Amino acid sequence: MEKIAGLYSYWIVVVLMMAGLYIMIARYNLTKKIIGLGLFQTSIFYLYITMGKVAGGTAPILIDGEQPVYSNPVPHVLILTAIVVGVATSAVALALIVRIYEEYGTVEEDEIKAIEAAEPEA
Amino acid sequence: MEATVANVLLTFLAVTAVGIIMLRDLLAAVILLGAYSLIAAGAFVVMDAVDVAFTEAAVGSGISTILFLGALSFTRHDQKPRPNHSWMALFLAVAAGGLLIYGTLDMPYYGSATSAAQTNPGLAVRFLEESGSEVGPPNIVTSVLASYRGYDTLGETMVVFAAGIAVLSILGLKRRRPGENAPLDAPGDKTTTLVVNSSADDGSIASPNEMKRYPRQRHRVLQVVTKLVIPFVLMFGLYVQFHGDYGPGGGFQAGVIFASGFILYGLIFGLQKTRAIMPPSALRILMCLGLLLYCGTGLLTMVLGGNLLDYNVLAHDALHGQHWGIFTVELGVGITVTGVMISLFYNFASKRSL
Amino acid sequence: MFVAATIALLITMALTLWRALVGPTQFDRLLAVNSFGTKTVLLIAVYGFLTGRPDFLDIALVYALINFLGTIAVLKFFEQDDLGSGQYQEDDY
């Protein structure tokens, strides 16, 4: 029981991650894949932040003259970087989607594959 | 109480995720993804990660949503109906998830203060106890981000820069209107997708005919409000930039907020007017300058005899040096991010107006 | 006091989230998400007082701003299907 209470947040996070991963693999629509990627990455951020939390702690911004318990700042720093990386990747992916739509007239993976299969080798 | 609030928010997240999987309308999925980021950011506040919450709110539900909307405006926004499951994908996801859950079984519990991560004297403990006297800023996340792990942040800034120029090279320059060269079904009536879910009961507001009947509203209220708000947004951006040492915030968040002032202007007054105020060539220079400022700080520390990004050598007093170093570096990040974010908006919004 | 406020906020959040999920129109979703954002702003403010560090109201400000921005963007998308068009500009202020 204690285990369930202590690990509940990790498990939900894992479920969220897998939801994102599932969308990325299973959905044909390219935009939906990127939405899945966003979901997946946000869940990873959550995993990190969960690790850094200390019960009864407070945000790691020093308060003058007091010695409260602070949460761990290291995961925060790492995730700040990861958030930036995530949005950068999505931006590039979305730009590619726009171009793919201009070239192929569709953003459904199977339709694109059909068009490509009909084309002669370069 | 803390843990309860966190868990409730976590449940909200799970519900939203299910919604995102189920919905076939991409626009709805994007709106929900924005909500998802908002909830996540709220939960980050509850879990004491205020800087992360700040960034996730600004990026996840702000910039990301706008980028997605921009991309959707080029493409069609409904997902084609398909057989709704893929056993292979399900198997992979479940396998990975199972492995992860197995891994969590002997992890330290949520909120544990005695876990390896919390008690490592080299990292967490050192940052909490020494950073005030070694680096200075009360916000430990800023100290670690800009000084202890400043090299990571250098890489991060380059990632932002890379995304900026990648989108510029993929989308930029010559634009074609969508559908002009579309071999398959050209998107004739995109507006119909707006009413996909409103067919039965109350399609009253959203019917395409009605939208056509009032194509151009004047939106005077919006225009006035925007003009009033924008100076405060920019001011707030500056505050976040320079107050990052003492509270949540820093260069990255400030850049996003500063850029969102311009984005707001672009949304209300159109891209052409925005480009007159902030031409793309100025953005290109901004992007480069920010990164060069960061690299330049690195070079300067080396010229002055320290290691790369060792701010101690920048002034006679180590703490002063750190202060100057963090200040310049954060400024560089802020400038690059502002440039890149506005440039991303230009690229994704420039459908008809160019 | 703050505890009660927090609980009330969480309940209203759940309600708006439900509306965002079931729709049925996109406008319902948008309004729901918008008011959900407002509730989050309030939650952060209340939570700041609950835990004794109200100095993080900055974050609530960002939320309010971004919420506004996002809503405007979606509405513009609804109306014109294009984020960058300058059709408002004839009415020049």
Added chain:
Amino acid sequence: MNVQIPALLILVPFTAAPLCVLFRHAVASWVIAFCANFFSFFAACVVLSHVRSEGVIRYKVGGWMAPAGIEYYIDTLNAAVLVLVSGISLIVLVYSYHTTKKEVSLSKHHLFYAAWLMCLTGLMGIAITGDAFNVFVFLEVSSLATYMLISFGKDRRALTATFRYLIMGSVGASFILIGIGFLYAATGTLNMIDLAERIPDSESQRAVLVAFSFICIGVMIKAAIFPLHAWLPNAYTYAPTAVTAFLSGTATKVSLYVLLRFFFSIFGFEFSFGQMLLTGVLLPAAIVGFLLMSLVAVFQTDLRRMLAYSSVAQLGYIVAGIALASQAGLTAGIVHIVNHALVKSALFMSVGCIIYQIGHAHRPSFDNLFKRMPFTCIAFIISGFGLIGVPLTVGFISKFALIEASLEQNYWWLAVLILVSSLMALVYVARVAEVMLFRKSRQETPESSGMSEAPMSMLVPMYLLIAIGLYFGINGSATLSLAGEAASQLLSGFTMELSQQ
């Protein structure tokens, strides 16, 4: 050696990238890129010679001691990877001057070279660092730059190839991020040396195990190891020719380096091969990989796609060497990393010359190509010999080492399978050579009659690379001793003594 050289090695190309964008001039950005790359190569050579004579370099970035700050940890293996990456990039950069003019619109040249520099910086950043999270950051720098470089391809399929790579690459990077997160939860540290010390004592061994699996899968996607190679053939086929030559020699090799670093230095030989039974997983994947992919390569008519599949097959040899988990096997694997990079880049460069003149690389239309482009054809055939493993080429050195290593453990069947796969390589190279050399043109089309050899600025760097290959093919002990040194350092874990700070 100046203390700051390792940092400048990264910082110079890093600074040059925004400069290229700032000046926005096609030729100027090439010159900037060349100068920065030349400096990096020179610095990498200095670092390598220093490391070999005086031992490991540890450089404290930001002046902070290791676990709190980020440090560079450079031993023989990374130094060799740095030299390899910057060297191949330099040679291909010279070569790219003409191909880029032809393939990329002039208004985007500055973006192209900026992306090139960022890719180079990212790859070198991965190789030089001693911090696990920093690997992720620079991996993303190089990935984003790579996506951009591939999307410059002329064919519209370059876009879908990039998108597929982006999806797989992001999954890979996210897996690495998850893995690092679990490692952090289990040990509380991010520094590689610190991790190596703390992992055996961690209370959360299951978390360590999961971290290991996720990092493995993530890096293997990036390294395109069979069966996670799906992104590679299309990406290599539709990227601009110079980009393919650059990436084939560097990107997957750096990922392999990361794999080696995690297997041997961080998790340790005991954990990876004793507890996780890596040999049992890697060896079958490697064998199926090199057999199947060689077979697939035989049936390709597009030269670049054929070489791409052959790349996956060759990566199989390297993985087989690693999976043998012995000094000899590891040495063979590392030598093959270097040798294959040399051979494959040269091959892609020769195909690039053909594309430069003909516009495509479709084998059946190579009739009588030798008459028109003799130097290019010779280059292709010599490098093809290297791919097969003919004596006096670099390919022979590494395949011989690999066969020796497998016989050492009495895996005679592995040696036989390697020979079988080499025969398949012989088939696919010979099919191309046959068309080039002996098949007469059925009719002389007006467009083909006017065709001639590729420009000197493409031939010279290509032959330079081939000459380096031949040198190391004849003087095999040079690379073998280097790889042996690197292998024994890997097997003995991190070295603590510093040669400097």
